[in-house]
Amino acid sequence: MAVGWTHDGAVHEQIEASIQDEVSRARLSLAGTESLSHCEDCEEPIPEPRRAALPGVRRCVRCQAALETQQIHRSLYNRRGSKDSQLR
Numbered sequence: 001m002a003v004g005w006t007h008d009g010a011v012h013e014q015i016e017a018s019i020q021d022e023v024s025r026a027r028l029s030l031a032g033t034e035s036l037s038h039c040e041d042c043e044e045p046i047p048e049p050r051r052a053a054l055p056g057v058r059r060c061v062r063c064q065a066a067l068e069t070q071q072i073h074r075s076l077y078n079r080r081g082s083k084d085s086q087l088r
């Protein structure tokens with residue numbers, strides 16, 4: 001399934017473990033919060049199975065993937081400062 005990731009070989013594999021960690025932590029911190037019926041970024045309806053699978057989900061698959069990719073890049077390149085966090 002294409003979710004906007006490019007497989008960059010070594011780089012991707014190197015960070016994969018920390019991504020898993022980040023993702024599960026993000027999901028834990030979302031547990032118990034209210035799921036949105038529509039994506040807060042693009043306002044697409046969020047499918048019920050996704051809302052059931054991810055308590056507190058706030059974005060559609062596409063926006064969530066984009067966000068996670070952005071967060072990963074931010075943590076990879078945080079030496080460059082926080083400018084990137086202002087970009088969408």
Ligand SMILES: [Zn+2]
Binds near residue numbers: 061
């Ligand atoms: Zn969306």
